[in-house]
Amino acid sequence: MRIFVKNMVCNRCVLVVRQVxxxxxxxxxxxxxxAVELEIQPTKEQMATLNTSLQELGFEILDDRTHILVEQIKNxxxxxxxxxxxxxxxxxxxxxxxxxHREYGQLSRLFSEVEGITLEQFFILQKVEKVKEWLVYDELTLSEIAWRLGYSSVAHLSAQFKKVTGLTPSAFKKLGIAHRNPLDNVRVHK
Incomplete structure (x- = not known):
């Protein structure tokens, strides 16, 4: 039996859900x-306990096909x-x-309806969070970061970063780790 779980966005999340x-x-x-693949069909009591335990940790069992598909896209x-x-x-x-194995137009419309932002905006926000991570850890140059994230140039990365955060990459780097967001909480700032 397969169960879909919302907000599993990193390897630590996978570990925590496995422990639960x-x-x-x-x-x-x-x-x-x-997603979780179970060998046996859980009882109603087990599912209720699992759901409560996961919710306490910020996860949620998905039962609606639309939400499951959106979560797959995000992951x-x-x-x-x-x-x-x-x-x-x-x-x-x-x-x-x-x-x-679906048409992009369908996926795009569905994602926008559920999340309130476009797929492209979500993807950009994820890339900006990755840029923040690499800037904080100071392991890569801006050129290397741009190359690894598919930007055509450092200028393009910098412009997009500033549009999303209001800061240049170098200004952000001076501020440090306090301004990063969890991946499951990345949103457009208005």
Missing amino acids: LERVRLNPAEVLMG LLIAQVQSGTITEHFSLSEFLGKSL
Whole structure:
């Protein structure tokens, strides 16, 4: 049986959800970002306990196909950004279309309706958070960051970063780690 879990956006989330499942005695066959594969059908009591335990930690079991699909989209995009291997000519529509075997227009409309922002905005916000992470840890130059995240130039990265955060990358770097956002909480600032 497969269960979809909202807000699983990193490897630590996967670990925490696995621990909750084991505590509820639902030993999972597999725990991936956003999904859990169980070997057995849980009882209603186990599901209620699991749901309560997950909610206490900021997770939520999804039961609506629309929300499940949106969560899959978010997880794919977060994983793509976190990999740091986005090519300059990366196509969001091609990537999601191939990954989910659906038309991009349908995915885009659905995502916007549920999340209140476009897929492109969400993807940019994730990339900006990754830029923040790399700036704080000071392991890569801006040129290397731009290359790894598929920006055509440092100027393009800097312009997008400033548009989203209100700061240049160098100004942000001076401020430090206090201004980063959890990946599941990244939103457009108005």
